[in-house]
Every structure is written in C-alpha cells, then in structure tokens.
Amino acid sequence: MTTPPDGPARPARPDVDAPLVQRAREGDQRAFEMLVIKYQRRLERLIGRMVRDTDQVADIAQESFIRAYRALPNFRGESAFYTWLYRIAVNTARKALHDARRDPLVLEASRPLGDDDETSAPQREPTDMTTPEGVLASKEIATAVNAAVEALSPDLRQAITLREVEGLSYDEIAELMNSPIGTVRSRIFRAREAIAQRLKPLLDTRDGERW
C-alpha cells in the first residue's frame, strides 16, 4: 500500500467533499459530523506531529473542527475542504504551542528533569500517536484490511484500490475498467461491505448507538 503525504491533496479534480460541505453550509449539522468522522484520524496524526503533549492532540483537533464549523460560511470552495481544514488545524496547533510557551505552569512542566528521571524522556518527543497500544491496533486493522482486500474478487479489488489508494473518480475508474459508472459504484460499495465484515471483530461495533 502506498503512503501519501499528510499534506493537502491536489485540487485538480472536483472536491469529493463538496456535497457534504454544501449541506453543512445549508445548516445540516449531520453533514459536518460525517466530515468529522472522515477526517478526525488524519487531523489527529497531523497535530500529533506538531505538539509534544499527547493529551493535547484530541483537544486541538476538537478546537480545529469547531473553528472550521464556525468558518464554514466563509469557505468558498477555492481549495479542497481537507486542504482548508488542514490549514485551520496547523494554525490551531501553532496557537496552542504559542500559548503553552507563555503559560508558566506548562513551561515549568516542560523543563528538562534530571537524568535519573526515566519517565520524562518519551514526553519530550513528537508523539505521532505512536503509543504501543496504538501501534498494535493500527497493525491489526491494517493486516485485516489487507487480507480482506486480497480476498476480494479482482473486479472489486481493482475498483476499491483505484478509489481509495489512487483517489480516482468514478468516471475515471469506469473508463479504466471499461464498465458503466453504476457498476463502478456498486463494486466499490460491495467491496466496502466485504472488507467491513472482516474488520467488524476489531472495531467496537457493539456500541453502534454511540455513532
């Protein structure tokens, strides 16, 4: 699998989030929540690379989404939604870092301790959300997803890979696979359903009502 950079995506084609953004701009809060679910992990990884305190990552991500929500009426769609959200998150993280430097309590807590304090070292490095539990969970999920993708029929595998990894539109996939666009839509949906079935034991789907 490829690992694209965390930075803003290329805005060459229409923004995939345009329908949800439009609905959110019209006052549909559910549409904004759907965007949050889609991007929260990406945003947290980005912020985790900027701030040192793991406890701050989720708070800054929350603040970024709230700022984005408030600024949504001003979003003109000149860039992709994620590009815009990315900038908001970077600015929010920078402000949090700046504020932390001015806070004497935080400053005191971040001062180097003696060499005998073994617990202080990990807190000083950018976290990147790489706690041992997090690494294990992400490895398990990635392994399950890869196995599920491999188990798909070639048509479904190609369709979902072209969409999720290559980022192609349905039109482009239809052209590449020489299939009607409705078939592409159906294949991607079926692929997602099949992979989700394999992933179910790893995700906490018993608490469906929380979503």
Next chain:
Amino acid sequence: MPSSHPLPPENRSHSLLSALCDGETAADEARLACAHWQADAQARVDWHTWAVIGDAMRAESLCASVEHDADFVQRLRERLACEPIVLAPAPLAGGAAATRHINRWAGAGAVAAGLAVVAGAVVMLRTQPAGERTLMAASNPPVPTQPAASAAAPADPALAGYLFAHRQYAPTAMPGGVRPVALQPAQP
C-alpha cells in the same frame, strides 16, 4: 461474488452513502444519504468503518486511535450543539450578472457613505469656534450611520433582499463599536 447485478432495494440507501463517501452523489442523493445516516445506527457505524478502511489502505498509522473515535465525535457533537447553526448567505438568483450589479451598487454606496461622513465632519468643524475644533477632532464625533445607509439602500428588491440576508448573518456589533444598520427589503 458477482459484482455487477443490481442492488436490492434495501441496500440502495447504503449504496448512496458509499457514493457520498466518494463525493459521487447529486444534491438530492446527498440529502437522502444524510437522512439515512441520521436515521440508521448501522449506517453511522458503517460510515466510520468505511473511513477507517480508506485510511488503513492509504496509511497504517492513521488507525492508531480508532478506539476513541466514537468518544471524540460524541464530545464534538456536544460542543456543536452549543454552536449556532451556520448558514452561508443564499446566492442571488441572477448569478454572475446580479453579482456585478451588486458590486456596482455596493461600490457606489460605499463612496456615497464615505463622502457623507467626510462632508459632515468638515461642516461641523467649520461651524465650531477654533478652540472647540481640537476637542471635536479628538473626541470622535458619532458617525451618522443611518442617513449613509439609507443613501446606499438599493431600489432593486432582489438586491435589498440579498443585503438583508447578509445583515442577518453579520455580527451584532462591528469592531470599534459601530453597529450595522438593519436594512429591511424594499417593498414591491
């Protein structure tokens, strides 16, 4: 698994949701998919699962915090509940031509309002004794906002409606303590 036969009806809403995930829905389909997402708990679970699948296919490290995703969204949902509903100003029906029309009116109105303020200040200063002029200049006389706004009010009802929508959205107080004037749409 056969991959191209038509979907059963019960799966169509779910299929729409999948297409919405990729930005491949028309406006009415997006509306249906959002309604389905709100009404069906399984749809909300699947939306999250599909997002995780996409992230896992692109980069393994994106799935490190999947366990707390639901709590994160729940917390954000509570905060959003305290936020006012955001509404972008509705576009004017006339499109680009109407926008040019607005720009022309807005530009003329701004110039007229500016001139009115400057002229008012000059007249007031000239009519005051010399000793009071310094005091007047330093104490920032109140800006005659109502006449200026009235002068800028367009006669076009569509334009007046558009500006009214903007004023509705504008904050109640502008920086520096100047309050925006509520402009009613012109009666036909």
